[in-house]
Amino acid sequence: MANMITFSKTCNILNQDIQAMRRTVVNKYPILVKLNCQDYIENGLNVDDSLQVAHRLANAGVDAIESSRTGINSLEKEDYYRNEARAFKREIRITLILVGGIRSYELAEKLVENEEVDYISMCRPFIMEPGLINQWASGDHSKALCKPDNACLKSGRKGTGVRCLVKSV
């Protein structure tokens, strides 16, 4: 851990924020936290750090953690941080949601059925195919067409709106 004081302070702030949120929403809404499981940079967050944060979040009364990872360009392997997710599932006793790279119905189903995660979530595929879940629910389990070019992100950052550039050409 590069800087224990900063880490500890950050966790305390997080804890205060969660308490304030809980006071506001009481039990009417679940509180979900998206947590990067690893930074892959020098002195950045590693899996052990994020597990510590996750424990603190669970103790603070968070309902679920959505585990993510940087490096969202690399989709050669669809479940590119399944191992980190397994560590979370093993260690943390609250609902675990996995986001990042999932494009196949079959993989999503397997991850949940095998109890590697409780839920999966997806982001970029819905920019290209907003009807994807209805399509899967209707029995057409074709893989999401989204490619990891991140053009949707770039277009959002440029101020030209979040949209799929592949679809619009």
Ligand SMILES: Cc1cc2nc3c(=O)[nH]c(=O)nc-3n(C[C@H](O)[C@H](O)[C@H](O)COP(=O)(O)O)c2cc1C
């Ligand atoms: C346009 C866009 C905006 C995003 N904004 C955020 C954000 O504000 N905070 C965040 O944690 N992740 C953000 N993400 C990342 C997604 O929540 C998700 O973790 C990432 O796209 C990987 O999931 P996917 O492979 O299903 O797209 C954004 C992604 C996109 C495409």
